[in-house]
Amino acid sequence: xxxxxxxxxxxxxxxxxxNLRTALYAYLIAKHExxxxxxxxxxxDQERFFPGAVExxxxxxxxxxxxxxxxxxxxxxxxPYVQSERQKAGIYTRYAKELIDKGEAYYxxxxxxxxxxxxxxxxxxxxxAYDKHCLGLxxxxxxKNLDAGMxxxxxxxxxxxxxxxxxxxxxxxxxxxxxxxxxxxxxxSDGFPTYNFANVVDDHLMGITHVVRGxxxxxxxxxxxxxxxxxxxxxxxxxxxxxxxxxxHHKLSKRSGHSSYEDLIEQGFLPEAVVNFVALLGWSPDSxxxxxxxxxxxxxxxxxxxxxxxxxxxxxxLRWMNGEYLKAMDDxxxxxxxxxxxxDAIHKDLDLRxxxxxxxxxxxxxxxxxxxxxxxxxxxxxxTAMYTHRKMKTDSASSLKVLEEVLPLFEAQDDYTNDALYAxxxxxxxxxxxxxxxxxWPVRTAxxxxxxxxAGATEIMEVLGKEESLKRxxxxxxxxxxxxx
Numbered sequence: 001x002x003x004x005x006x007x008x009x010x011x012x013x014x015x016x017x018x019n020l021r022t023a024l025y026a027y028l029i030a031k032h033e034x035x036x037x038x039x040x041x042x043x044x045d046q047e048r049f050f051p052g053a054v055e056x057x058x059x060x061x062x063x064x065x066x067x068x069x070x071x072x073x074x075x076x077x078x079x080p081y082v083q084s085e086r087q088k089a090g091i092y093t094r095y096a097k098e099l100i101d102k103g104e105a106y107y108x109x110x111x112x113x114x115x116x117x118x119x120x121x122x123x124x125x126x127x128x129a130y131d132k133h134c135l136g137l138x139x140x141x142x143x144k145n146l147d148a149g150m151x152x153x154x155x156x157x158x159x160x161x162x163x164x165x166x167x168x169x170x171x172x173x174x175x176x177x178x179x180x181x182x183x184x185x186x187x188x189s190d191g192f193p194t195y196n197f198a199n200v201v202d203d204h205l206m207g208i209t210h211v212v213r214g215x216x217x218x219x220x221x222x223x224x225x226x227x228x229x230x231x232x233x234x235x236x237x238x239x240x241x242x243x244x245x246x247x248x249h250h251k252l253s254k255r256s257g258h259s260s261y262e263d264l265i266e267q268g269f270l271p272e273a274v275v276n277f278v279a280l281l282g283w284s285p286d287s288x289x290x291x292x293x294x295x296x297x298x299x300x301x302x303x304x305x306x307x308x309x310x311x312x313x314x315x316x317x318l319r320w321m322n323g324e325y326l327k328a329m330d331d332x333x334x335x336x337x338x339x340x341x342x343x344d345a346i347h348k349d350l351d352l353r354x355x356x357x358x359x360x361x362x363x364x365x366x367x368x369x370x371x372x373x374x375x376x377x378x379x380x381x382x383x384t385a386m387y388t389h390r391k392m393k394t395d396s397a398s399s400l401k402v403l404e405e406v407l408p409l410f411e412a413q414d415d416y417t418n419d420a421l422y423a424x425x426x427x428x429x430x431x432x433x434x435x436x437x438x439x440x441w442p443v444r445t446a447x448x449x450x451x452x453x454x455a456g457a458t459e460i461m462e463v464l465g466k467e468e469s470l471k472r473x474x475x476x477x478x479x480x481x482x483x484x485x
Contacts, residue, residue, distance in 0.1 A: 003035030005210045007061075007068070008042045008199065011053030014260035015060045017252060017313065018214055018244050021278045025241060026212040027066045028279070028301035038206060039071035041082045042199075044192045060261050063271040065294045070206075078206045083198050092193035095201050095231070096154045096186050104230040105186055108134040108155045109145050130155065130183045154187040156197075156223060164222040168238045170306055171215075176222045184223055196220055200227045208236055215240040215308075239303055242282045243310040252313055264318075268341075268365035273322040281311040291324055323364035334360050338369060345370040347377055354463050358454040375448045376463065379472050382449035384483045387476075392437035399442035400480040406443060407473050416466045421458035446476030 005026040009019055030037040039061065043049055061068065070076030080086050087093075099105035110133060119128045135157060137145075145152065158181040165175040186197040193201070203211060218240050228235045244252045252259050258267065264274050276292050283306045285292075292300065326334065335356045342352045359372055374380075387399035394402075409424050429439050444457035447469055453460060461469040 001209060003030050003033045003209050004038065004207050005030040005035065005212060006038040006040050006203065006206065006208050007066075008040040008202070009057050010042045010045060010048065010195070011050055011057060012045070012048045013050045013053055014056060014262045016260055017258075017264075017278060017281070018241075020060065020064065020261050020274075021241060021244070021281055022212055022214065023061065023066055024064070024275060024278055024297075025239070025283070025301075025303065025306070026210070027068075028297055029210055029212065029239070029303050031298045032301045035209075036069040036076070037066070038076070038208070039068040039074075039081065040202060040206070041072060042195060043082060043084045044087065044195060044198055046084075046190070046192065056262070063265075064261070064275050065272070083193070083202070086198075086202065087192055091205075092198060092201055093187060093191070096193075096197070099156070099186070099227075099230055100154065102230060104157050104226075105154050106135050106157055107137070107142050107145070107152050108183075108185075109137075109150050109152045110134060132157075132160075132183060135183075151189045153185045153189050155183040156186055156227065158183050158223065158226060164226060166221045166225045166235075166238070168218070168221070168240050169303065170239060170308060171218070174218065174221070176219070178222075180219075181223055181226075184220075196223065197227070200224050203236060204228070204231070204233045210237045210239060212239045212241065215242055239306065241306060242308055244281055245310045245312055247312060247314065249310065249312070258313070258315060268367045269318065269322050270325050273318070273325040276325075277318045277321050281313065282306050291321065319364040326363060327361050329360075331357065331360070338366060341366045341369040342373065345373050345377075350376055350463055354459075355454075358459065358463075362454045372454050375450050375453070379475060380449040382445075382479075384479050386445050386449075386451055387442055387480065389437070389441050392441040393435070394438060394441050396480050396483055398438070399445070400477065400484060402439050402442045403446055403473055403477050403480070406439065407470070407477065410461075410466075410470060410473065414466075416462055416469070418458050418462045421461050422456075425458060442476070443473070447472045 007023040007026050009015065009023070027037045029035075039057075041054060041057070043054075068074065070078070070081065072079075072081045075081075080089070096105055100107070108130070110130075114133075115128070115130070118131060119126055121127070134155075159178045162178050163175050164178055164181065165173055167173050184196055185194050187193055202208075221238060221240075225235055246252050258264055261274060265271065272294070275294060276297075279292065279297050279301075280290065283301070283303075285300050286302070286305065289300075329337075335353055338356045338359070339352065342355060346352065346355070355373055355376065359369055362372060363369055384396055388395045406425065406428055409428060410421070413420065413424055415421075425439055425443065426436075429436055432439075440457050444453060444460065447457060447460050447464060449472075464472070
């Protein structure tokens with residue numbers, strides 16, 4: 001049997017990280033076994049429809065590399081792949097009426113006011129369970145109401161006694177008391193199917209073998225299974241994924257600032273890093289490996305290794321992972337991607353390509369660039385305490401001596417390439433019998449004014465040029481002289 005999975009998003013806005021994980025896992029399960037991955041747009045909730053959201057879905061899947069085999073623009077013979085189009089074709093109403101004929105569903109004509117009156121407070125919570133009032137209507141009464149044009153919904157007829165058991169690939173067999181199963185609505189008063197009903201019908205008609213979704217749908221699964229059984233259809237395999245939480249173990253929400261794929265891209269993360277990270281939100285490989293290409297994930301993915309415990313969205317880990325992807329990126333691509341950030345950060349005519357090479361291994365996301373390179377614009381007003389470094393065995397006095405002695409050497413030098421500048425400093429170091437850091441630390445501090453820099457002293461001087469480098473060294477001498485006087 002060929003594995004067929006689907007991703008069936010609702011176009012209600014940006015793609016939540018949890019939805020991206022669902023899409024990714026569905027893709028990996030299919031591709032690991034050489035199966036098909038299907039895209040289906042579930043736009044039955046017209047009130048929540050967000051203009052442009054369908055385009056967001058296409059764009060996100062494309063950037064993430066999740067190429068679907070069938071979808072709205074790739075007909076595989078089981079379309080349409082948009083639920084509103086399927087609704088217009090009368091698919092859902094036809095199957096709902098089949099259930100009515102079997103006694104597995106019924107028309108409900110209850111008014112909103114009556115439904116509201118059924119609300120009860122149980123343990124401080126509002127519970128609204130339908131009382132099967134309309135199940136008792138005769139065929140004649142039903143037909144009379146239909147002929148009169150009374151608004152209605154179609155409800156599933158669930159038993160109130162006994163139990164229903166379903167199997168999940170991760171959680172095993174789960175049993176629910178039928179008394180907990182509400183008679184959920186299948187067809188709404190606007191003629192559109194509910195998400196729950198449309199899913200079952202479409203998954204069957206599209207031959208879906210494995211259904212991947214969040215574990216918040218565990219409680220709905222018995223109602224799905226009863227629909228499959230009522231129709232006499234094969235039940236697919238269920239894979240319910242664990243909840244994704246923030247670092248405080250709260251459900252990942254928009255307030256976190258990184259709940260959607262687009263949030264993360266706007267923050268400077270790479271699509272491939274996001275995909276890699278999201279894959280590990282609940283799943284772990286049979287090794288300590290953490291960095292995977294999409295092709296590597298396809299090869300390694302075993303859904304039995306998805307955990308049941310909530311997965312924590314570790315922002316620091318995502319940053320680290322993104323940094324590793326940046327380091328591995330070819331230099332030209334990195335430069336091209338970093339250029340807008342460099343232009344935004346540096347307002348002088350400097351060699352941005354050289355600066356890009358400096359920062360490549362020092363940043364985790366592109367926006368980090370600004371803070372790292374801002375000293376190229378202007379020397380910050382730094383504290384001379386930075387000249388004291390225990391490991392380098394430097395202090396203010398030794399730093400002043402070094403700067404005063406190397407200044408005339410740099411003044412006399414015309415070749416301001418990194419190699420030539422370093423050779424001059426190395427000559428000074430050898431002549432004075434000191435360690436490299438003893439001379440390099442004061443010079444780097446003077447030309448940058450920062451505790452940490454993306455490159456060494458002479459690399460920075462090459463970019464700054466002779467005039468600016470000498471100017472900054474003189475400022476350093478002035479600052480230290482003032483401190484020691």
